[in-house]
Amino acid sequence: MSTTVVVGSSVAGVRTAQALRTEGYDGRVVLVGAEPGPPYDKPPLSKQFLSGARQAHEVTLLTAQEAHLARIELRLGSAARCLDVAARRLRLADGAELAYDTCVIATGAAARPSPWPVRSGLHVVRTLADSAALRADLLRGGPVVVVGGGFVGAEVAATARGLGCAVTVVDPLPVPMGRLLGPEVGAHFTALHERHGVATRFGTGVEAVTGESGRLRVALTDKTVLPAATVVVGIGAVPNDRWLAGSGLLLDDGVVCDEFCRAVGTGDVYAAGDVARWYHPGHGTRVRVEHWTNAVDQAALVARNITRPEHPQPYAPVPYVWSDQYDWKIQIAGTPADATRHTVVGRLSGGTARGGALYGDDSGRLCAAVTVNWPRALVECRRLLAGQAPFDTALDRVDRLAARAAGRPGATR
Amino acid sequence: MPVLKADFGACQGYANCVAGAPDAYDIDDDGTVVLLKERIGAEDLPRLQEAARSCPVSALTIEDA
Numbered sequence: 001m002s003t004t005v006v007v008g009s010s011v012a013g014v015r016t017a018q019a020l021r022t023e024g025y026d027g028r029v030v031l032v033g034a035e036p037g038p039p040y041d042k043p044p045l046s047k048q049f050l051s052g053a054r055q056a057h058e059v060t061l062l063t064a065q066e067a068h069l070a071r072i073e074l075r076l077g078s079a080a081r082c083l084d085v086a087a088r089r090l091r092l093a094d095g096a097e098l099a100y101d102t103c104v105i106a107t108g109a110a111a112r113p114s115p116w117p118v119r120s121g122l123h124v125v126r127t128l129a130d131s132a133a134l135r136a137d138l139l140r141g142g143p144v145v146v147v148g149g150g151f152v153g154a155e156v157a158a159t160a161r162g163l164g165c166a167v168t169v170v171d172p173l174p175v176p177m178g179r180l181l182g183p184e185v186g187a188h189f190t191a192l193h194e195r196h197g198v199a200t201r202f203g204t205g206v207e208a209v210t211g212e213s214g215r216l217r218v219a220l221t222d223k224t225v226l227p228a229a230t231v232v233v234g235i236g237a238v239p240n241d242r243w244l245a246g247s248g249l250l251l252d253d254g255v256v257c258d259e260f261c262r263a264v265g266t267g268d269v270y271a272a273g274d275v276a277r278w279y280h281p282g283h284g285t286r287v288r289v290e291h292w293t294n295a296v297d298q299a300a301l302v303a304r305n306i307t308r309p310e311h312p313q314p315y316a317p318v319p320y321v322w323s324d325q326y327d328w329k330i331q332i333a334g335t336p337a338d339a340t341r342h343t344v345v346g347r348l349s350g351g352t353a354r355g356g357a358l359y360g361d362d363s364g365r366l367c368a369a370v371t372v373n374w375p376r377a378l379v380e381c382r383r384l385l386a387g388q389a390p391f392d393t394a395l396d397r398v399d400r401l402a403a404r405a406a407g408r409p410g411a412t413r
Numbered sequence: 414m415p416v417l418k419a420d421f422g423a424c425q426g427y428a429n430c431v432a433g434a435p436d437a438y439d440i441d442d443d444g445t446v447v448l449l450k451e452r453i454g455a456e457d458l459p460r461l462q463e464a465a466r467s468c469p470v471s472a473l474t475i476e477d478a
Contacts, residue, residue, distance in 0.1 A: 015466060022459045043469060292469060293429055300463045322427055322469075329426065329444075375426030375444035382432055405442055 002027035005100040009033025012273025012295035013106035019303030034079035045131040046155040083247040109237035109274035121213025142229025149176030153234035158325045167198045174203035188348040239275045254288040259314035272298040282316040291321040331378040334368030360391030416478040423472040433464030
């Protein structure tokens with residue numbers, strides 16, 4: 001009987017193991033995880049779990065019983081230590097060795113560590129334990145400084161504000177979300193913080209963080225100092241690929257894979273999720289994506305390619321990510337970085353915002369869309385993106401949706 | 414025959430299901446999932462199971478009936 005070892009109890013790892021069974025894989029499936037508890041989902045760690053709306057057991061991705069029913073052998077509590085590609089063996093930190101016929105690397109990414117050596121009160125948010133520790137500090141009260149105005153920083157700021165904290169978000173970019181969405185649309189995201197009483201210090205870097213929990217001082221590049229009880233650092237993530245040094249696998253900010261998500265130079269090692277840098281045939285380059293939906297989609301594709309190796313499918317997804325901040329449900333599809341123009345539809349300001357922006361590239365096609373509180377339009381845009389629709393066609397469709405929603409043809413723009 | 418189920422209260426309109434199985438799921442103007450069919454054939458089960466599992470809030474299930 002053949003054995004597939006899935007390394008990493010991330011959503012990519014769990015979904016690969018489950019999808020192998022769904023696809024009819026009949027061999028052994030072993031899921032290896034560094035953390036001792038059941039695999040859990042990460043999006044709630046900056047939102048519902050941090051706020052207390054959901055408990056730990058409500059963010060579990062795979063219970064022991066579900067694993068048993070799907071014949072997934074759980075090997076939790078011991079990190080993968082090294083991979084011997086030639087001998088097809090995986091060694092764990094506890095000394096155990098697992099032989100495999102196929103290996104899937106799904107070890108995810110870790111929070112980029114804080115550059116400031118502070119003993120207590122400074123947090124990153126990546127694991128369940130991180131989020132629980134931050135929650136305990138937020139509940140003690142006192143001002144909170146969030147370093148980083150990206151998705152994680154903005155979500156933590158919104159949650160902390162919801163818990164009653166005074167919150168300031170600091171980011172060296174003048175319009176943090178502008179890097180992704182352009183300055184005009186990005187400005188609406190800055191206003192979102194301010195409308196909810198969260199202060200922003202954008203265009204300002206952090207020079208140092210000193211002190212300890214309850215009595216921290218955040219020194220900014222403009223020479224002002226923010227006192228803080230708690231500091232949260234959300235400055236990105238780094239792939240967990242260091243354990244593969246010496247494995248012979250090609251690493252370049254992630255495991256380098258072909259279009260079928262196979263590690264280059266191998267026939268029996270795959271990667272999925274945050275740790276995978278694969279050749280995206282649609283973009284014509286290697287990309288690494290840290291979004292939940294990518295992890296799930298890539299996991300399903302890897303499971304298919306393992307189960308049906310004679311007909312491997314290339315992986316060319318349309319990127320999709322969501323973020324829930326305050327009273328906004330934000331959804332982004334496609335690649336806004338490719339845009340040469342954009343058009344706003346509907347309304348992107350205020351508590352009853354419902355709108356979006358469509359982005360077009362220099363070939364005249366729709367290349368991305370962002371929507372706020374408007375899932376219907378986002379669904380339409382994902383379809384249009386998958387079909388490589390012209391920008392004008394897409395704009396017309398979304399305009400019609402807006403008119404239908406407003407009940408007043410043509411009144412939304 | 415497997416039957417599609419949805420927890421309409423849990424649905425947040427993330428719409429991964431629509432991308433995975435547009436023949437079975439859609440999103441309405443209020444941002445809530447719509448089931449386009451109820452009973453599905455065994456040959457569609459793997460694809461629809463993966464679409465259901467792509468829901469970030471686990472609002473979708475497929476039950477045996």
